[in-house]
Amino acid sequence: xxxxxxxxxxxxxxxxxxxxxxxxxxxxxxxxxxxxxxxxxxxxxxxxxxxxxxxxxxxxxxxxxxxxxxx
Amino acid sequence: xxxxxxxxxxxxxxxxxxxxxxxxxxxxxxxxxxxxxxxxxxxxxxxxxxxxxxxxxxxxxxxxxxxxxxxxxxxxxxxxxxxxxxxxxxxxxxxxxxxxxxxxxxxxxxxxxxxxxxxxxxxxxxxxxxxxxxxxxxxxxxxxxxxxxxxxxxxxxxxxxxxxxxxxxxxxxxxxxxxxxxxxxxxxxxxxxxxxxxxxxxxxxxxxxxxxxxxxxxxxxxxxxxxxxxxxxxxxxxxxxxxxxxxxxxxxxxxxxxxxxxxxxxxxxxxxxxxxxxxxxxxxxxxxxxxxxxxxxxxxxx
Numbered sequence: 001x002x003x004x005x006x007x008x009x010x011x012x013x014x015x016x017x018x019x020x021x022x023x024x025x026x027x028x029x030x031x032x033x034x035x036x037x038x039x040x041x042x043x044x045x046x047x048x049x050x051x052x053x054x055x056x057x058x059x060x061x062x063x064x065x066x067x068x069x070x071x
Numbered sequence: 072x073x074x075x076x077x078x079x080x081x082x083x084x085x086x087x088x089x090x091x092x093x094x095x096x097x098x099x100x101x102x103x104x105x106x107x108x109x110x111x112x113x114x115x116x117x118x119x120x121x122x123x124x125x126x127x128x129x130x131x132x133x134x135x136x137x138x139x140x141x142x143x144x145x146x147x148x149x150x151x152x153x154x155x156x157x158x159x160x161x162x163x164x165x166x167x168x169x170x171x172x173x174x175x176x177x178x179x180x181x182x183x184x185x186x187x188x189x190x191x192x193x194x195x196x197x198x199x200x201x202x203x204x205x206x207x208x209x210x211x212x213x214x215x216x217x218x219x220x221x222x223x224x225x226x227x228x229x230x231x232x233x234x235x236x237x238x239x240x241x242x243x244x245x246x247x248x249x250x251x252x253x254x255x256x257x258x259x260x261x262x263x264x265x266x267x268x269x270x271x272x273x274x275x276x277x278x279x280x281x282x283x284x285x286x287x288x289x290x291x292x293x294x295x296x297x298x299x300x301x302x303x304x305x306x307x308x309x310x311x312x313x314x315x316x317x318x319x320x321x322x323x324x325x326x327x328x329x330x331x332x333x334x335x336x337x338x339x340x341x342x343x344x345x346x347x348x349x350x351x352x353x354x355x356x357x358x359x360x361x362x363x364x365x366x367x368x369x370x371x372x373x
Contacts, residue, residue, distance in 0.1 A: 008145050014333040021285030026277060029284075061271060062278040069341065 015066060022066055023059035030055025077208035078306045079179065081299050085220045086211045088183065098182070098212055099220035106168045106217055139163050139332070146333070147340045155339050158234060162227065163332035166290065169217040170324030173298050174317050182212040218294040218327075221287065228286035231335045232279065239342035247345060252276040282338070286331065293327045 034051025041047070085097035117132030125133050139160055144152040172178060188209040189196055197206045217223045239248045250256070254272040258265045297320045304312035 008142065010142065010329060011146050011333050011337055014330040015337060017289065017330055018285060018334055021289065022278065022281070025281040025284050029277075029281060058274045058277050061274050062281075065275065065278070 019063055019066060022062045026058035026062065027052065027055035030058070076202075076306070077205065079208050079210060079302055081302070083221070083295070085215060085222075088211060088213055097220070098215040099217050099223060102172055102178075102214050103169070103217040103223065105214070106165065106172060109168055110164060135164075136160070142333070143336060146336055151340065151343065154238070155336055159332045159336045159339075162231070162335055163328050166218060166227070166328035166331050167325060169223070170294050170297075170328055171321065172214070172216040173219075173294060173301065173324060174320050175214075178214045178216065179212045179298060179302060180210065181214060182210045185209045185211050216294060216298060218290055219298050221291045224291040225283070225287040227290070227331070228283045231286055231331075231338075232283050235335070235339050235342045236279075238339050242343035243345050248342075252279075286334065290327055290331055293323055297323050 030051035030053075031048060032051075034045075034048035037043075037047035037051070038045060085099040087095045088098050088101060089096040113132065117129050120129065122129065140152070140156060143156045143159055147155060184197055184202070184206060186196070189206070192205060192209075194205060202210070236248075242248075252272050252275055254269045257268040257272075261268055301313060301316055301320060304316050
């Protein structure tokens, strides 16, 4: 695969700032969506855990994709 | 009693200060207009007398403009910079001016007295323009930096993400761009790996959407927290505390504006770069180099 050189210092720092959000936001969305589905279906915390798992996978993969283009 | 004051309350939603013709004008909207007017004034006076050898204020404006232009060219190259710079530069300068409003005197401290709070506290309305005592926590400020309003940063994030998608569609074509997210071809051709690759495409789509939130909350959070820090230290250590924090907020405002613009730029660059195409090109180059090397070897062996 064709690797590109990382962007300038400021660009790299900006990408570092994006890293935390890339992991955190899918987790938060997954937890919110899961607890919403739990409320609807009156399950205890099945969908919450599933949502958290999905959010974790999405977040970790997103973080990997964010930097895999450069390194 | 006279020289006492209280910490102001921090509201996340902006306050409505005027309602002309039934429209609610909030203090952040009012300050957005001030930001725009300031930008127009700076550009007008910076470009009024255009000398070939710039000096004074024109030099300063050109220094800022060229600084961000060189940064954009450095990240994406001259050709794409021509396309991306207008939007990225606008984001940078708008966010910068909006953030820097935070440190001006009068921001968050000049405004109406909230009559409902005065009534609720069972005290008489204040007698003078200068407030003291309990009234100091009952101000509806006229001025509040635009980027401390989640509506503004959310709108900016929406613009950023949607235009990134539009650039992606125009640069790669609808089919190739959508194939990044919906990998139906891989689903049926790659055997066991197919469903995983299809799933990663869906994950990319979710990441794109969550980027709206990350853009909006980063800018909003940093600047809102900054204005809260300024208010708290003005309350705790009057006059002296903000000697440290005003320069710090200038730095934060600059860095956040830069990060917003640069992230937009980096994601635009990513959206307009095709993976398949890049691979093809590098393979093509490698083949050419291989052929050239063989020719050289042939030439030297004879």
